[in-house]
Amino acid sequence: MSKTILIPTDFSKVCNNAINHGAEIASNIGARLVILHVMNSESLSYLRRNNLDSQFIDRHLMDIRDELEKSYPIKVLAFKREGKLNETIASVSKEVFADLVLLGTHGMTGLQVITGSHAMKVIREVDVPVLVIQKRTFGMGYRKIVFPVSVSSDYNVKIDWTLFIANTFKAEVLLIVMKPADDKLQHGLDGLLTRIESVFAAHHIPYTLQTAQRSKDFPEQINQFAVEQNADLIMIKVDDDEFEPSFILGAVEEKMIFNSSQIPVFCAQKKTND
Numbered sequence: 001m002s003k004t005i006l007i008p009t010d011f012s013k014v015c016n017n018a019i020n021h022g023a024e025i026a027s028n029i030g031a032r033l034v035i036l037h038v039m040n041s042e043s044l045s046y047l048r049r050n051n052l053d054s055q056f057i058d059r060h061l062m063d064i065r066d067e068l069e070k071s072y073p074i075k076v077l078a079f080k081r082e083g084k085l086n087e088t089i090a091s092v093s094k095e096v097f098a099d100l101v102l103l104g105t106h107g108m109t110g111l112q113v114i115t116g117s118h119a120m121k122v123i124r125e126v127d128v129p130v131l132v133i134q135k136r137t138f139g140m141g142y143r144k145i146v147f148p149v150s151v152s153s154d155y156n157v158k159i160d161w162t163l164f165i166a167n168t169f170k171a172e173v174l175l176i177v178m179k180p181a182d183d184k185l186q187h188g189l190d191g192l193l194t195r196i197e198s199v200f201a202a203h204h205i206p207y208t209l210q211t212a213q214r215s216k217d218f219p220e221q222i223n224q225f226a227v228e229q230n231a232d233l234i235m236i237k238v239d240d241d242e243f244e245p246s247f248i249l250g251a252v253e254e255k256m257i258f259n260s261s262q263i264p265v266f267c268a269q270k271k272t273n274d
Contacts, residue, residue, distance in 0.1 A: 006034045006098035008089050008122075011060060018104030018133040019064065021264070024141065025102075026074045028168050034096045035064055035078040038088045085118070090125040101130045105258070120254050123238055127271045129161060130238075134262035141169040142233040142264075146226045147207075149193055150178040150218065151185050158237050158268040159199055165233070165266070166205045173200055173207040176225050179214040219252050223259045231263055239269035 007022045009015040019035065026033050037043070037057055047056060061078040068076045077096070081088050093101055105119045123130045142165055147158075166173055177193060180186050193209075200207045212221045226234050238253050257265045 003029075003031050004034060004096055004098045005031050005100050005102060006036060006089070006093050006096060007102045007104075008036045008038060008085075009064075009104070010037070012104070014133070014135055015104035017135060017137060018102045019068070021131070021133050021138045022102045023068050023072045023074060024138045025168075027072045028141075031099075032075040032077065033068065034092070034098065035061060035068075035076060036089065036092050037061060037080040038085050039080050039082040040085060086121045086125045089122055090127070093126050093128060098126075098128055100128060101126055102133060103130050104133050119257065123253075123267050123269070127269075129157070129269055130267045132257045132265045132267060134258070134264070136262040136264060139232070141171075143169060143171050144174060144229055144231040144233070145171050146174045146176060146222065146229065146231045146234045146263075147196075148176050148178070148218070148222050148234075148236060149189070149196060151180060151189060152192075152237060155192065155196065155237070157239075157270045158235055159196065161266065161268050162235050163199070163203055163205060167203070171205075171232075173205055174225070174229050174231060175207055175209045176222055177209065177211045178218050179212050181214060219255050222256065223261070226259070226263050227261045234259070234263055234265045236265060236267055237269065238267040239271060 005022050005026055007015070007019050009019060019033075022033050025031065039057070043057065046052075047054065057080050061080060065076045065078040068074065081092060083091070089101070101122075103119055103122055119132060145162060145166060147162055162173060165171060175193075175196070178189065180189060197207070197209075210225065212218055222234065234256065236253060236256050253267070257267070259265070
């Protein structure tokens, strides 16, 4: 499925960790990596403060490229581009035909630190799925994938990517199912769950199922469930409100993405203008 993975970097430790995740994924699926640094006022200020010449970033990017190609059987393209952070990442993702963006967040040092709502802005700006990485390392890969099931009209992209990742890393899918208060929503949820289970069964993907408690906050239960199961990845949708129609779009997703256990979160989306 994925042949080009775009990774923006500010050269912070957390972005380096995202690059490591990307290299491991790329080597497993035969993808190329595109490493991007966005030059803006923060970059220029950083160079001035540290008495660095304008070629510092080019040299740093080439060092990253050379080290990755030496360490992994992958092709790497690395370059800088001037512009606003979110808009430039989105533009380059289209330019290089990216299938996936890896976003390192919560970096404490670097030329531009992408945290909190800034990461959500990047996710909203691009047209492809985004895998959000904090400080948790790749380790043994994505062996346990938490897949929340809630009231949503279209799970196709989320299902397709889960199948792809599960097949690639021989993973088990851990379904956690919302318990709605409304009987009509429950009927629709039952139908959706039946379809999801049939797809995983048809593709021989091992899965388990757990129903959430109606009286408790569903996103919090997802995070707690992921920790209890020692999960490696959480799959969510961000192209509509997956969790609760009354929520402000983005607030709950951000709560999931920046979970305290720093489990990577795959944000599946397919924009309507694709």
